[in-house]
Amino acid sequence: MAISQDQFDRIARELPGFGRDPASIRRRIEAMEAMLEGLFVIPGTNRRVGLDSLVGLIPVVGDLATAAMGAWIVWEARNLGMSKWQITRMAANVGVDTLVGAIPFAGDLFDFLYKSNTKNLRIIRKHLDRHHPATVTIDA
Template identity: 70%
Template sequence: MAEPQRPRPFTPELPLGKEPAAIRQRVEAMEAILERSFIIPGINRPVGLDALAGLIPVVGDVVTAAMGAYIVWEARNLGLPKWKIARMAGNVLFDSAVGAVPVAGDLFDFLFRSNSRNLKIIRKHLDKHHPADRVIEG
């Protein structure tokens, strides 16, 4: 008798490579994890790993800062100008510095979304310089 098949766990497959469309998908996935992973019941506000991990002193802030730095690194691979890279790095550093303050920093992480800001900078660059890779959201 055949053994019943177990359901496969959900594993999103992200494209590899340096093509702008592949980088865009990876950055959008990282931003969603960091800023919009869960919805808080009652207020219907999306919150992500950035705000939740910030509740863990030091380690949480270091981990989410590294994940935010990955988005900046991908932007560098896209060839964004240095001033945009500096602005994005500033967003991550500001979020990390203020987020490290106990209690007030946790509230700040809930409100200030540096990774969403950085994604907006990347999308604007891609839409201008790589219009063929634009994703139509519907």
């Protein structure tokens, strides 16, 4: 059952966090980055691990799945009106993570160390803090 654009816009306005405003986009991107890069801490270390490292252990399919989730973050950044240079840098981060992560064993270690989504979130936050200061959240 398809819905019209007007119906979608009405639903998006009523659901918190699902809007197209910069604050909603920031919350969604931060939630996705937390899920991909920092879902839990490895006991005995201070190292955070997320779905990017875990799903990346599955050959080919895992790397493609995490690449799609990383590409979604880049897509949301594009919706914020970020510059082509910033989008290109972010796409390169996801591309490097995907290509090197596809190498058996060494790629899994690379996925564990190279946090492309965290790098991309840093680029997005810098843009939002400069161009949409009302979206800034203060962590307690």
